[in-house]
Amino acid sequence: MNNQKIAFIGSGAMAGAMIAGLLREKLAKPENLFASDPREARGEELRQKYGIKAFTDNNAAVKDVDVVVLSIKPQRLSPVLEELKGSIPEKALVLSIIAGATIEKISMGLEHGKIVRTMPNTPARIGEGITVWVASDAVSDSQKEQAQTILSALGEEVFVEDEYYLDMATALSGSGPAYIFMFMEAMIDAGVHMGFPRRISEKLVTQTMRGSVNFYEKNDVHVAALRNQVTSSGGTSAEALYYLEKAGFRTAISRAIWAAYQRSLELGREKKEHVPKDQ
Numbered sequence: 352m353n354n355q356k357i358a359f360i361g362s363g364a365m366a367g368a369m370i371a372g373l374l375r376e377k378l379a380k381p382e383n384l385f386a387s388d389p390r391e392a393r394g395e396e397l398r399q400k401y402g403i404k405a406f407t408d409n410n411a412a413v414k415d416v417d418v419v420v421l422s423i424k425p426q427r428l429s430p431v432l433e434e435l436k437g438s439i440p441e442k443a444l445v446l447s448i449i450a451g452a453t454i455e456k457i458s459m460g461l462e463h464g465k466i467v468r469t470m471p472n473t474p475a476r477i478g479e480g481i482t483v484w485v486a487s488d489a490v491s492d493s494q495k496e497q498a499q500t501i502l503s504a505l506g507e508e509v510f511v512e513d514e515y516y517l518d519m520a521t522a523l524s525g526s527g528p529a530y531i532f533m534f535m536e537a538m539i540d541a542g543v544h545m546g547f548p549r550r551i552s553e554k555l556v557t558q559t560m561r562g563s564v565n566f567y568e569k570n571d572v573h574v575a576a577l578r579n580q581v582t583s584s585g586g587t588s589a590e591a592l593y594y595l596e597k598a599g600f601r602t603a604i605s606r607a608i609w610a611a612y613q614r615s616l617e618l619g620r621e622k623k624e625h626v627p628k629d630q
Contacts, residue, residue, distance in 0.1 A: 353380055355497070356416040360409050360431060361423030362386040362393055365448055368476035369420065370401055372504030375478065387412035410438050418497065421447040421457070425618050428452055432460030439463045444494045446501065450521050451618025454487050454514055464489035467498045470520040473528045475505035482508045483520035522611035530607065535560060 357379060359366040366386060373379040381402035387409045388394050394405025406412040409431065413419050419439055423431055428449055439445060439461050446467045447457055454466045469484040482502045486495055495510075502508040511517075535556055542552030567577060582588040595601075 353378070354383070355379065355418060356383045356385070357418040357420060357501070358385040358387065358412045358416040359420045359422050360387050360412065360435070361421065361427070362388040362397055362405075363422060363424075364476065365471065366420065366422035367397065369422070369448075369501070369505060370397065370403060372475070372478055373501065374401060376504045378500060378504055385412045385416065409434055413438055413440070413443070415440060416443055418501065419443055419445045420501075421445065421449055421452075423449065425449050425451055428456075429460070432457065435461055437462050444490065444497060446498055450525065451518070451615050454485070458487065465494060466490070467494075468514065468517055469498075469502060470517050470525045471502070471505055472525050478504070478506055480506035481524050482506070483511060483517060483524065484508060485511050485514045485517060518612055518615040521615040522608045526608075526611045530604065531560070 357373070359370065370384055370386065373384065374381065382404070384401070384403040385406060386394060386397050386403055387406040389407055391405075391407055394407065397403055398405045413435065417440075419435075421428075421431070441463075443463075444465050444467060445457065445461065445463060446469060448469050448471055450470065452468070454468050457466050457468070458464055464487060466487040467484055467490060468486075469482050471482040472480050474480040475482065482505055484498060484502060486498065490498075499508060499510070509520075511520075538556045538559075539549065539552045542555060543549050547555070567574060570577060578592075582592060
């Protein structure tokens with residue numbers, strides 16, 4: 352990987368996380384990483400921070416590279432595909448992290464067949480993410496290994512054979528951190544409401560979340576069994592869980608994830624796109 356040239360089209364937060372991860376894991380050299388963004392200031396920021404090469408011209412960024420990472424906003428996809436059509440090197444692998452953008456749309460738009468579609472999530476920024484990905488038939492085994500190596504710099508990765516899993520992953524793990532953060536926020540605010548100083552409430556909730564996940568991972572049992580272990584008959588946990596069930600907690604979570612899934616499908620179908628100025 353150290354000799355592979357990788358171009359990022361769009362250099363927002365996730366692209367920055369991928370660049371940081373590749374360098375942190377020593378999977379790429381700064382001089383072989385290129386980032387293209389219409390905001391010259393953003394390119395200069397990444398150049399100073401990581402020593403990479405910055406561009407404002409997408410076509411110049413992808414010239415003679417081995418991997419092209421599409422990391423733009425979904426609304427910017429169509430004009431960027433039109434701009435890059437026919438410009439991707441034949442040997443290059445195109446790796447997309449754009450929500451709702453299908454392999455077919457990207458392939459047709461670029462006139463290029465070697466496409467890997469991925470769905471990472473926010474914890475990837477600190478190397479603790481989970482990325483679900485799928486490859487087109489034109490992607491070789493060596494390119495799949497290449498994609499796997501790049502994605503491993505962001506945390507865990509899961510390869511799937513069918514593309515329809517990507518929209519599900521968008522709703523479950525891609526948007527998942529937002530659900531977790533809202534749940535944490537509600538617990539912290541409840542602690543403050545009871546009388547804890549906010550800093551203590553934050554510490555109690557954060558460690559409870561972290562410890563619960565670690566405890567689950569070290570016990571080969573269903574999560575329901577662990578929940579039962581801390582729920583004594585007639586106790587405080589039982590009372591709290593009864594109220595959550597009565598309030599429709601499970602149904603709300605399930606419906607929220609389903610709504611995110613439907614929105615992911617809509618993003619893939621939308622033809623008329625609002626085009627903002629930045630990538």
